[in-house]
Amino acid sequence: MTIQKWTIIKMFNNYLTELFDFILPRFCTSCRNKLATAENTVCNSCLSKIKLADPEFIKSEYQRKYESKRIISSFVSQYIFEKDKELQHIIHALKYDKKFHIGIFLGKSLGKHFKSQFQSWNINMVIPIPLHHLKKAERGFNQSYYIAKGISSQTSIAVKANAIKRMRFTQSQTTMTLKEREENVEGAFKVRKTENVKGKNVLLVDDVMTTGATINECGRVLLEAGANQVYAATVALADF
Secondary structure, three states, rough: OOOHHHHHHHHHHHHHHHHHHOOOOOOOOOOOOOOOOOOEEEEEHHHHHHHHHHHHHHHHHHHHHHHHOOOOEEEEEEEEOOOHHHHHHHHHHHHHOOOHHHHHHHHHHHHOOHHHHHHHHHOOOOOOOOOOOHHHHHHOOHHHHHHHHHHHHHHHHOOOOOEEEEEOOOOOOOOHHHHHHHHHHHEEEEEEHHHOOOEEEEEEEEEEEOOOOHHHHHHHHHHHOOEEEEEEEEEEOOOO
16 A cells, blocks of 8 residues: 555545544543544543553562462553552553443553563463353443453454453452452462363453463462463552
């Protein structure tokens, strides 16, 4: 495709976006202000207020929550999750307002931000942390699946949404201690078909990492099923 043709197509797409925005305006998921033509899902003002996770903080969290268990080979996260701030509003809309496109938006950002990292890990498949079927029926979808789809769109790594099954319904972990969270998810997951993960490098994906208990448990069953190495990526790290 020539540069001239590409320019014409881009101008036409911008025109369509402006037209659709006039007929059916789009609003920022966080602040609810009208989005500009070039903005997608979240306005630039809100995006600028979300704290990026510092590499040293990511490293310290990996060492604190994963390294000693020897399950997760490495871990990355793009943002810091702060209570009552922009990112919480965005993730809340994803999980509870059925706005799955937010998950794709966040996943694309995560995939673009860490593309070279994922390539260096030689990832064979992306697996979203699964929801129990009752929770999925209540919510309508698994938010981590759409984050994984966003990552896949930037990296071309296949998503295997059904590789792991959540065997039992677990209680909300919001107010639990680390030990309680580990007990809550113990034995909660199972690999459906070991041949699908045997010898593979797997990237586990979730929205927010707090204690790492769920990711560790999923990683454990993957290694027991024969996965070569298990890595993890989340949109955000909880800084509390």
